[in-house]
Amino acid sequence: MEQELRSQPETWREAARIGASGADGALPEAGARVAVIGCGTSWFMAQSYAALREGSGQGVTDAFAASEAFLGAPRGYDAVVAITRSGTTTEVLRVLEAVRGTVPTVTVLGDPDTPATPLSDRTVALPFADERSVVQTRFATSALTLFRAHLGEDLAAAVRDAEEALAAPVAREWVDAEQFSFLGTGWTVGVANEAALKMREASQSWTESYPAMEYRHGPISIAAPGRVTWLFGRAPEGLADDVARTGAHFVHHARDPLADLVLVQRVALERARAKGLDPDNPRSLTRSVML
Numbered sequence: 001m002e003q004e005l006r007s008q009p010e011t012w013r014e015a016a017r018i019g020a021s022g023a024d025g026a027l028p029e030a031g032a033r034v035a036v037i038g039c040g041t042s043w044f045m046a047q048s049y050a051a052l053r054e055g056s057g058q059g060v061t062d063a064f065a066a067s068e069a070f071l072g073a074p075r076g077y078d079a080v081v082a083i084t085r086s087g088t089t090t091e092v093l094r095v096l097e098a099v100r101g102t103v104p105t106v107t108v109l110g111d112p113d114t115p116a117t118p119l120s121d122r123t124v125a126l127p128f129a130d131e132r133s134v135v136q137t138r139f140a141t142s143a144l145t146l147f148r149a150h151l152g153e154d155l156a157a158a159v160r161d162a163e164e165a166l167a168a169p170v171a172r173e174w175v176d177a178e179q180f181s182f183l184g185t186g187w188t189v190g191v192a193n194e195a196a197l198k199m200r201e202a203s204q205s206w207t208e209s210y211p212a213m214e215y216r217h218g219p220i221s222i223a224a225p226g227r228v229t230w231l232f233g234r235a236p237e238g239l240a241d242d243v244a245r246t247g248a249h250f251v252h253h254a255r256d257p258l259a260d261l262v263l264v265q266r267v268a269l270e271r272a273r274a275k276g277l278d279p280d281n282p283r284s285l286t287r288s289v290m291l
């Protein structure tokens with residue numbers, strides 16, 4: 001996991017190049033109503049992509065957990081984008097099967113030679129970002145980098161921020177914290193959800209995640225000294241003061257939110273090691289979940 005995590009600036013550069021050059025026209029065009037699906041980490045990247053695409057005016061874009069969508073495939077969309085590192089996740093394959101022939105599908109995956117490929121009208125493969133680890137790091141962040149570049153964003157600063165996040169100190173308070181609440185707004189809600197999952201998967205930590213303003217509607221009641229509230233992206237007015245009153249440690253960095261996720265991945269590694277856990281063999285997890 002560590003080696004893969006550390007290669008993110010390189011894999012982001014390559015993903016940004018592919019996205020900026022149009023990803024071979026595989027991704028849906030502006031104006032299309034798009035459903036984005038995935039499981040686990042890939043679902044959280046789907047959430048971020050959906051918020052970014054819709055926010056950039058390219059059309060209605062909704063994210064669905066494939067594990068819910070396979071119970072009743074999304075309807076009323078012009079295209080389905082599936083995100084799956086492995087290309088073998090059962091729920092993703094079932095959604096692709098269910099919508100086959102009714103709506104164009106494009107799957108963003110690691111290895112191009114997977115069961116998802118023949119079920120998709122188009123694929124965007126990121127083999128340079130594929131991983132052997134159970135816990136995803138670079139595939140997910142590279143997929144989101146590809147989407148951001150495809151939507152017209154210049155990712156040069158994000159790549160620089162990722163390099164900086166790889167060199168930044170990991171604070172003692174984060175390694176020792178009893179609990180983490182990760183918060184985001186808009187596209188960074190998906191990033192916050194992914195940060196919380198990463199910390200659970202790799203280090204068996206108690207973590208939660210919320211849209212930042214929603215945090216004040218109840219979840220802030222668990223903020224306390226020895227616990228961390230970590231905000232990605234835009235800071236809603238008054239939030240820092242509210243958290244300060246609880247005594248929780250508030251974290252809000254200026255760097256690109258996806259690059260700040262790289263720092264959380266490192267914190268997850270450090271916490272796993274501090275607890276004597278092997279982050280490359282996480283409890284009860286497999287690289288791909290097949291039903």
Ligand code: F1P
Binds near residue numbers: 041
């Ligand atoms: C999705 C996923 C991972 C999760 C776990 C099981 O995989 O849910 O996000 O961390 O390893 O698989 P994929 O569809 O992106 O291959």
